[in-house]
Amino acid sequence: MKVYYAIDIGGTNIRIATFPVDGIQPLHLKKISTFGKTSVINRLSQLIMDQKRDDEDVIAIGIDAPGPVDSKNGIIFSCPNIREWVNLPLKNLMEKQFSVPIALGNDANMAALGEWYFGAGKGFHDLVYITISTGIGGGVILDDQLLLGSKGLAGELGHFTVVPDGPLCSCGQLGHLEALASGPAIAKYVAAQISAGRASVLSNASLPSAKDIGIAAHAGDELARESIQRAGKYIGRAIADYLHVYNPSIVILGGGVTQSGEILLEPIRVAVEKYVMSPVYLEDLLITTAQLGDNAGLLGVLSLARKNFPDR
């Protein structure tokens, strides 16, 4: 039978799934650690080889990776966590090795595609997806087209100045949304407030995780609650600007930090309404959470592979 492979490369794990020509139920799914005794590229190759079944014929492989990816030319410019991957022509390398077409995309772009085809964004034509997790990434679909830009680097929604000369971002710039509202940014704010003498159930943890903060917030801890609301306000203000820039009809919020639920979403909605330039942008606008969780990326690369290399 004919199949597609979808591969999600993360900083901790690499996942591979075999999908039929139609449908989104994987036939086989495997996960390995990204790092081990051999190089990441060798581990990836081995994973693909191990996935092969004699009765399956692979039409194409879709792969996503974090960080800036030139999806048009199939090059990974750099990859957080995988330091040796700089200007890596992954598409060419894999196509040579496996003689199968490869579709490559940035992980947040692919999650946006996944949510659009199969999740919260189904049926919408103009979609902004923002993932709020260790970093903040995004993907944008306008008029049913994934925005790529010249090198496939469009939609870097975490790297947008929200507070000029604000806290240091992972990219080296100051005051980006990611530096103010990602999981680590929320944790740093909590830690700084505790150092400054504020009371919190989190005061025993040296640097609490975003998950711990979410739990504490739901349990009524005031500092935890405020730290998430503060992130929500920044995210909402950034979304207001994204409305002016992209004019979507749906904004989908994914990533671990959104598990804080309404504590995060309510200040986001309030800030969007406060900072939007005209109510016209809010008519028929839906702001909602992602539906596919960790599978959004896998389903996104599956869609990309099917679209770029249809079964004929």
Added chain:
Amino acid sequence: MKVYYAIDIGGTNIRIATFPVDGIQPLHLKKISTFGKTSVINRLSQLIMDQKRDDEDVIAIGIDAPGPVDSKNGIIFSCPNIREWVNLPLKNLMEKQFSVPIALGNDANMAALGEWYFGAGKGFHDLVYITISTGIGGGVILDDQLLLGSKGLAGELGHFTVVPDGPLCSCGQLGHLEALASGPAIAKYVAAQISAGRASVLSNASLPSAKDIGIAAHAGDELARESIQRAGKYIGRAIADYLHVYNPSIVILGGGVTQSGEILLEPIRVAVEKYVMSPVYLEDLLITTAQLGDNAGLLGVLSLARKNFPDR
């Protein structure tokens, strides 16, 4: 012969041009004041009627207007200066009256199209156009498609928070790029500095025009120079964020304020380099000025009309 009409509605003048099926030399061109004894809509209708020649057959009419325009449905949500135009279904009205298809667009979007088809952006696939004038507007083309978004309101590049809680913008929000770097914003800064006691050749003018400031800057006036450089720095920082959001291969700067030339452009380039998250965005990126001047909008609506309603 078959022709297209292109109409540019501005706050001061309305211009109409008759174009042949191919080529960008207008056959006839007429300009009237936007306001007069009759309503703007009646003046527009009369202008179209007056343009008609017996030997010409109009295939379609392209129209642009400032302010938020729903180009998909042909509605002008609102129009700075023309206060009675609120949710005006201009496309329907004109199509009924003239039995000719109408293509409608926002003026900055149309100027972007014009520069892309016929000006500085010719041959590029991923273009950001920013016009810096009384207001700041924009238009974006990615993968050879004009970005519209859900209601055709994408690319409002002047309405993007650059200084949180900064100066009041024309839209009612605070600290938008338009409120910091448009012609009036530059003039206000100069006036405030003069009030605070700074010396300048402009100190006799109560509120100097952006043009006067440009002239004074070229003549060596330090305050005038600094006020333009300050605007350039804000524009450059915004462009850096736009690179992350759109990843263009060309940024085209139009509008009257760009006539300050290198005094504005140099700080823009410096700020873009300083604030971009990765040099990858700068590879093969061109930052340049518009080529079509006031005709960009007319040529843009011409392109839109030809594209939407080709001569068959």
